[in-house]
Amino acid sequence: MADKNKGRIKINSELCKGCYLCISVCPKHIIAVSETLNHQGYYPSKSTDSSDDPKCTGCAMCATICPDVAIEVYRD
Ligand code: SF4
Ligand code: SF4
Numbered sequence: 001m002a003d004k005n006k007g008r009i010k011i012n013s014e015l016c017k018g019c020y021l022c023i024s025v026c027p028k029h030i031i032a033v034s035e036t037l038n039h040q041g042y043y044p045s046k047s048t049d050s051s052d053d054p055k056c057t058g059c060a061m062c063a064t065i066c067p068d069v070a071i072e073v074y075r076d
Pocket of ligand 1: 022062066
């Protein structure tokens with residue numbers, strides 16, 4: 001399963017303020033709105049990437065645009 005350009009993200013849901021800029025920029029459309037409120041009263045974004053067939057390329061556009069530095073990108 002060696003595949004280049006694979007990444008994954010971790011969203012800190014407690015830092016997220018629900019601006020959804022990350023959702024708007026992700027070229028793979030793998031970020032969505034969570035149905036669970038965080039402690040600040042926002043519905044944070046969440047990754048919907050599949051572990052069986054991951055789509056994240058690790059491009060980091062989501063992390064770059066996030067005003068609250070809530071997203072970390074890992075390249076495996
Ligand atoms: S860009 Fe950052 S603050 Fe905005 S929804 Fe995404 S993770 Fe949350
Ligand atoms: S790193 Fe790129 S592909 Fe992966 S979730 Fe963020 S914007 Fe989408």
